[in-house]
Amino acid sequence: MQPLTTWRLEDGVLIEQRGKRERRVALNTVRRLHLTPARGRLAAGAILGLPRGQLGVYSGQALSLKATPAPETFAPFVAALAKATAQASPTARFTVPAMATMGTVIGAAVLLGSGALAVGGFAALAGQIDIGLALASHMAFVAILALALVPWLDRRAGRFDPLAIPPGLLG
Incomplete structure (x- = not known):
């Protein structure tokens, strides 16, 4: 049985308190903040890359036996955490x-193309050019x-603005 974990922000520092133990993380050391939505038994959360x-x-709980909704104080806390991280660490990535x-x-x-070259090459070495050419093609x-999908993909897919968290992401 682990004690309850509480989080709070104070002057650019994230404080994790678990029972009597307290851990402080300076937000200017954060390299990445990744938001994860709640899915099934997994809880919604934010992962800080340090x-x-x-x-x-x-x-x-990060993994619980039954799905529980996120508390109403969680989304505002993560929004405040993202804003404070953006101010303290301007080079951090938000994903x-x-x-x-x-x-x-x-x-x-690239993997498919190199595989096609390898199949064609090995088939040629084995003297089976016809089947090698068919597989490689x-x-x-x-x-x-x-590669035909590339024009429709966004270069910034998976990123977000810390001042405007996508609605509904955190429950």
């Missing part, structure tokens, strides 16, 4: 989960289809 690891601030980012699609296309076609 120079030495990460710190999770959750609306309830939210994204379905597909440009880097992911381009990375998949199928893989190259899928890579071209993946």
Whole structure:
């Protein structure tokens, strides 16, 4: 049984208090703030990327046996945390989960293209050029289809303005 964890902000410092233990994190050391929505048994939260690891601030237990709604004080606290972090650490990145980012699609296309070259090369070495060319052309076609998505993807997908948190993200 762990004691209740409470969070508060004081002059650019995030204070985590768990029972008698108190931990202070200066917000000017935060490199990334990632918001996570509540999904199933996972609680909504904010994950702070620090120079030495990460710190999770959750609306309830990070993983509970039953889904519980976030308390009404959690979303305003995370909004205040994002604003204070933006002021204290101007180089920090503010991210939210994204379905597909440009880097992911381009990375998949590069892997498919290199796989097509490898299949074609190994098939040529084995003397099976006809089947190697067929397999490589199928893989190259899928890579071209993946690259066709790039114009519709936003470069800033998965990022948010700390002064305007997307509505409904934190419950």
